[in-house]
Amino acid sequence: MGVLLQARGLCRKYGDMVAVDHVDLTICEGEIVALLGPNGAGKSTTMKMLTTLLEPSAGEISYLSHPVPQDLIEAKKLFGFVADQPMILPYVTGWEYIQFIGGLYGFSQRDIEARAMPLVERFRLTESIHKRATGYSHGMQQKLALIAQLVHRPRVLIADEPTVGLDPASAAEMQAIFREHAAAGNGILLSTHLLDMANTLATRIIIMMKGRIVAEGTPEELANREFDSLQSIFLRLTGEPTS
Protein backbone atom coordinates (compact mmCIF):
# COMPACT_ATOMS: atom_id res chain seq x y z
CA MET A 1 0.00 0.00 0.00
CA GLY A 2 1.51 3.32 -1.08
CA VAL A 3 1.65 6.12 1.45
CA LEU A 4 -0.62 9.01 0.45
CA LEU A 5 -0.38 11.27 3.47
CA GLN A 6 2.16 11.39 6.23
CA ALA A 7 2.33 13.75 9.20
CA ARG A 8 5.21 13.70 11.64
CA GLY A 9 5.42 15.45 15.00
CA LEU A 10 2.39 17.60 14.28
CA CYS A 11 1.77 20.20 16.99
CA ARG A 12 -0.60 23.13 17.33
CA LYS A 13 -0.90 25.59 20.14
CA TYR A 14 -3.61 28.19 20.67
CA GLY A 15 -1.81 30.68 22.89
CA ASP A 16 -0.38 28.57 25.69
CA MET A 17 -2.90 25.76 25.17
CA VAL A 18 -1.55 22.70 23.34
CA ALA A 19 -4.40 21.43 21.14
CA VAL A 20 -2.36 18.89 19.15
CA ASP A 21 0.76 17.39 20.68
CA HIS A 22 3.24 15.51 18.48
CA VAL A 23 0.82 13.56 16.33
CA ASP A 24 2.23 11.07 13.82
CA LEU A 25 -0.27 9.94 11.23
CA THR A 26 -0.13 8.01 7.96
CA ILE A 27 -2.88 7.35 5.41
CA CYS A 28 -2.21 4.70 2.76
CA GLU A 29 -3.94 3.74 -0.46
CA GLY A 30 -7.19 1.92 0.20
CA GLU A 31 -7.41 2.93 3.84
CA ILE A 32 -10.36 4.41 5.69
CA VAL A 33 -8.99 5.79 8.93
CA ALA A 34 -11.39 6.88 11.66
CA LEU A 35 -10.19 9.55 14.05
CA LEU A 36 -11.98 9.21 17.38
CA GLY A 37 -11.77 11.17 20.60
CA PRO A 38 -13.87 13.15 23.04
CA ASN A 39 -14.83 16.77 22.42
CA GLY A 40 -11.74 18.94 22.38
CA ALA A 41 -9.33 16.03 21.75
CA GLY A 42 -7.76 17.83 18.79
CA LYS A 43 -9.39 16.02 15.85
CA SER A 44 -10.60 19.10 13.96
CA THR A 45 -7.36 20.97 14.64
CA THR A 46 -5.40 18.04 13.22
CA MET A 47 -7.60 17.94 10.11
CA LYS A 48 -7.32 21.69 9.57
CA MET A 49 -3.52 21.42 9.66
CA LEU A 50 -3.57 18.53 7.19
CA THR A 51 -5.69 20.61 4.82
CA THR A 52 -3.63 23.85 5.05
CA LEU A 53 -6.38 25.75 6.88
CA LEU A 54 -4.18 26.01 9.97
CA GLU A 55 -0.44 26.44 10.21
CA PRO A 56 1.15 23.79 12.45
CA SER A 57 3.18 25.09 15.40
CA ALA A 58 5.62 22.29 14.60
CA GLY A 59 5.83 19.14 12.49
CA GLU A 60 5.85 18.08 8.88
CA ILE A 61 3.15 17.06 6.43
CA SER A 62 3.70 15.34 3.11
CA TYR A 63 1.36 14.13 0.39
CA LEU A 64 2.63 11.40 -1.95
CA SER A 65 6.08 11.75 -0.29
CA HIS A 66 6.34 15.46 -1.14
CA PRO A 67 5.93 18.44 1.20
CA VAL A 68 2.64 20.29 0.80
CA PRO A 69 3.06 22.61 -2.23
CA GLN A 70 3.35 26.34 -1.45
CA ASP A 71 0.79 27.01 -4.20
CA LEU A 72 -2.48 26.47 -2.37
CA ILE A 73 -4.47 25.47 -5.47
CA GLU A 74 -1.83 22.82 -6.25
CA ALA A 75 -1.92 21.72 -2.62
CA LYS A 76 -5.71 21.45 -2.63
CA LYS A 77 -5.65 19.20 -5.69
CA LEU A 78 -4.08 16.53 -3.49
CA PHE A 79 -6.94 16.30 -1.03
CA GLY A 80 -10.60 16.97 -0.52
CA PHE A 81 -11.93 18.38 2.75
CA VAL A 82 -15.44 18.27 4.14
CA ALA A 83 -15.54 20.49 7.23
CA ASP A 84 -17.86 19.85 10.17
CA GLN A 85 -19.74 23.05 9.32
CA PRO A 86 -20.23 23.00 5.53
CA MET A 87 -18.76 26.12 3.95
CA ILE A 88 -21.39 26.75 1.28
CA LEU A 89 -21.39 30.00 -0.68
CA PRO A 90 -24.45 32.19 -0.10
CA TYR A 91 -26.88 32.96 -2.94
CA VAL A 92 -25.85 30.11 -5.24
CA THR A 93 -27.76 26.96 -6.03
CA GLY A 94 -26.36 23.57 -5.13
CA TRP A 95 -25.51 22.96 -8.77
CA GLU A 96 -23.76 26.33 -9.13
CA TYR A 97 -21.74 25.54 -6.01
CA ILE A 98 -20.59 22.20 -7.44
CA GLN A 99 -19.69 23.89 -10.72
CA PHE A 100 -17.79 26.64 -8.93
CA ILE A 101 -15.70 24.20 -6.87
CA GLY A 102 -15.12 21.88 -9.85
CA GLY A 103 -14.09 24.91 -11.93
CA LEU A 104 -11.47 25.87 -9.34
CA TYR A 105 -9.86 22.52 -9.99
CA GLY A 106 -9.89 23.19 -13.73
CA PHE A 107 -12.65 20.82 -14.81
CA SER A 108 -15.03 21.63 -17.65
CA GLN A 109 -18.78 21.88 -16.97
CA ARG A 110 -19.22 18.66 -18.90
CA ASP A 111 -16.72 16.74 -16.77
CA ILE A 112 -18.16 18.18 -13.59
CA GLU A 113 -21.64 17.08 -14.64
CA ALA A 114 -20.44 13.58 -15.53
CA ARG A 115 -18.71 13.19 -12.18
CA ALA A 116 -21.19 14.95 -9.89
CA MET A 117 -24.63 14.04 -11.27
CA PRO A 118 -24.47 10.35 -10.29
CA LEU A 119 -23.65 11.43 -6.73
CA VAL A 120 -26.47 14.00 -6.73
CA GLU A 121 -28.85 11.22 -7.69
CA ARG A 122 -27.44 8.77 -5.14
CA PHE A 123 -27.93 11.37 -2.41
CA ARG A 124 -31.46 12.09 -3.66
CA LEU A 125 -30.68 15.78 -4.17
CA THR A 126 -31.99 15.90 -7.74
CA GLU A 127 -35.09 17.94 -6.86
CA SER A 128 -33.19 20.47 -4.74
CA ILE A 129 -29.97 20.84 -6.68
CA HIS A 130 -31.18 23.89 -8.62
CA LYS A 131 -32.46 25.63 -5.50
CA ARG A 132 -30.44 27.98 -3.31
CA ALA A 133 -28.08 25.97 -1.14
CA THR A 134 -28.44 28.33 1.82
CA GLY A 135 -31.97 26.93 2.14
CA TYR A 136 -30.65 23.39 2.48
CA SER A 137 -30.72 21.56 5.79
CA HIS A 138 -27.38 20.81 7.48
CA GLY A 139 -27.49 17.25 6.15
CA MET A 140 -28.20 18.42 2.59
CA GLN A 141 -25.33 20.91 2.79
CA GLN A 142 -23.08 18.15 4.09
CA LYS A 143 -23.96 15.96 1.09
CA LEU A 144 -23.45 18.87 -1.30
CA ALA A 145 -20.05 19.64 0.22
CA LEU A 146 -18.98 16.01 -0.18
CA ILE A 147 -20.10 15.86 -3.82
CA ALA A 148 -18.18 19.07 -4.60
CA GLN A 149 -15.06 17.70 -2.92
CA LEU A 150 -15.26 14.42 -4.84
CA VAL A 151 -15.36 16.00 -8.32
CA HIS A 152 -11.56 16.14 -8.52
CA ARG A 153 -11.32 12.57 -7.13
CA PRO A 154 -8.85 13.49 -4.39
CA ARG A 155 -6.18 10.95 -3.45
CA VAL A 156 -6.92 11.79 0.19
CA LEU A 157 -10.38 12.71 1.39
CA ILE A 158 -10.56 14.29 4.84
CA ALA A 159 -13.99 14.60 6.43
CA ASP A 160 -14.80 16.08 9.83
CA GLU A 161 -17.85 14.36 11.29
CA PRO A 162 -19.35 13.92 7.82
CA THR A 163 -22.45 11.96 8.81
CA VAL A 164 -23.76 14.47 11.36
CA GLY A 165 -27.29 15.49 10.37
CA LEU A 166 -27.67 12.81 7.70
CA ASP A 167 -30.76 10.63 7.62
CA PRO A 168 -30.04 6.88 7.86
CA ALA A 169 -30.31 6.26 4.09
CA SER A 170 -27.95 9.15 3.31
CA ALA A 171 -25.50 8.04 6.01
CA ALA A 172 -25.46 4.55 4.48
CA GLU A 173 -24.97 6.04 1.01
CA MET A 174 -22.10 8.22 2.23
CA GLN A 175 -20.41 5.18 3.76
CA ALA A 176 -20.83 3.28 0.49
CA ILE A 177 -19.26 6.22 -1.38
CA PHE A 178 -16.36 6.26 1.09
CA ARG A 179 -15.78 2.53 0.56
CA GLU A 180 -15.82 2.94 -3.22
CA HIS A 181 -13.42 5.90 -3.05
CA ALA A 182 -10.99 3.91 -0.91
CA ALA A 183 -11.36 0.80 -3.07
CA ALA A 184 -10.25 2.91 -6.05
CA GLY A 185 -6.86 3.33 -4.34
CA ASN A 186 -7.51 6.54 -2.45
CA GLY A 187 -7.30 7.16 1.28
CA ILE A 188 -9.85 8.59 3.68
CA LEU A 189 -9.48 10.19 7.09
CA LEU A 190 -12.72 10.88 8.89
CA SER A 191 -13.53 11.98 12.40
CA THR A 192 -16.62 10.72 14.12
CA HIS A 193 -18.26 10.20 17.49
CA LEU A 194 -20.16 7.20 16.11
CA LEU A 195 -18.19 4.21 17.39
CA ASP A 196 -20.36 1.65 15.62
CA MET A 197 -19.79 3.35 12.29
CA ALA A 198 -16.04 3.54 12.94
CA ASN A 199 -16.04 -0.15 13.78
CA THR A 200 -17.74 -1.23 10.58
CA LEU A 201 -16.40 1.35 8.14
CA ALA A 202 -12.80 1.99 9.16
CA THR A 203 -9.85 -0.17 8.20
CA ARG A 204 -7.87 1.54 10.99
CA ILE A 205 -8.86 3.53 14.04
CA ILE A 206 -6.92 6.27 15.82
CA ILE A 207 -8.07 7.46 19.23
CA MET A 208 -6.99 10.94 20.36
CA MET A 209 -7.13 12.38 23.84
CA LYS A 210 -5.85 15.80 24.92
CA GLY A 211 -4.05 16.34 21.64
CA ARG A 212 -2.21 13.01 21.63
CA ILE A 213 -2.80 9.66 19.97
CA VAL A 214 -3.55 7.18 22.75
CA ALA A 215 -4.45 4.09 20.68
CA GLU A 216 -4.23 2.99 17.08
CA GLY A 217 -4.97 -0.20 15.18
CA THR A 218 -7.51 -2.06 13.10
CA PRO A 219 -10.91 -2.51 14.76
CA GLU A 220 -9.94 -6.15 15.34
CA GLU A 221 -6.58 -5.26 16.88
CA LEU A 222 -8.19 -2.82 19.26
CA ALA A 223 -10.89 -5.29 20.23
CA ASN A 224 -8.32 -8.06 20.76
CA ARG A 225 -6.49 -6.11 23.40
CA GLU A 226 -7.78 -6.46 26.92
CA PHE A 227 -10.97 -4.72 25.87
CA ASP A 228 -13.94 -6.48 24.35
CA SER A 229 -15.31 -3.67 22.22
CA LEU A 230 -14.39 -0.36 20.69
CA GLN A 231 -16.73 1.27 23.18
CA SER A 232 -14.81 -0.30 26.07
CA ILE A 233 -11.43 0.84 24.80
CA PHE A 234 -12.77 4.32 24.09
CA LEU A 235 -14.23 4.58 27.59
CA ARG A 236 -11.10 3.20 29.22
CA LEU A 237 -8.76 5.53 27.38
CA THR A 238 -10.80 8.68 27.45
CA GLY A 239 -12.97 8.26 30.52
CA GLU A 240 -15.84 9.52 28.41
CA PRO A 241 -19.39 8.23 28.46
CA THR A 242 -20.31 7.21 24.91
CA SER A 243 -24.08 7.47 24.99
Ligand SMILES: Nc1ncnc2c1ncn2[C@@H]1O[C@H](COP(=O)(O)OP(=O)(O)OP(=O)(O)O)[C@@H](O)[C@H]1O
Ligand atom coordinates in the same frame (compact mmCIF):
# COMPACT_ATOMS: atom_id res chain seq x y z
N1 LIG B 1 -9.64 28.78 17.25
C1 LIG B 1 -9.36 28.30 18.47
N2 LIG B 1 -8.88 29.11 19.44
C2 LIG B 1 -8.57 28.63 20.65
N3 LIG B 1 -8.70 27.33 21.02
C3 LIG B 1 -9.19 26.50 20.10
C4 LIG B 1 -9.52 26.92 18.78
N4 LIG B 1 -9.96 25.85 18.08
C5 LIG B 1 -9.91 24.80 18.92
N5 LIG B 1 -9.44 25.18 20.14
C6 LIG B 1 -9.21 24.32 21.29
O1 LIG B 1 -8.33 23.28 20.88
C7 LIG B 1 -8.74 22.05 21.49
C8 LIG B 1 -8.98 21.03 20.39
O2 LIG B 1 -10.15 21.42 19.67
P1 LIG B 1 -10.67 20.63 18.40
O3 LIG B 1 -11.78 21.41 17.82
O4 LIG B 1 -9.52 20.30 17.56
O5 LIG B 1 -11.22 19.30 19.09
P2 LIG B 1 -12.12 18.13 18.47
O6 LIG B 1 -11.51 16.85 18.88
O7 LIG B 1 -12.33 18.35 17.03
O8 LIG B 1 -13.49 18.34 19.26
P3 LIG B 1 -15.03 18.01 18.83
O9 LIG B 1 -15.20 16.53 18.92
O10 LIG B 1 -15.82 18.75 19.88
O11 LIG B 1 -15.24 18.57 17.45
C9 LIG B 1 -9.94 22.35 22.36
O12 LIG B 1 -9.50 22.55 23.69
C10 LIG B 1 -10.48 23.64 21.77
O13 LIG B 1 -11.10 24.42 22.77
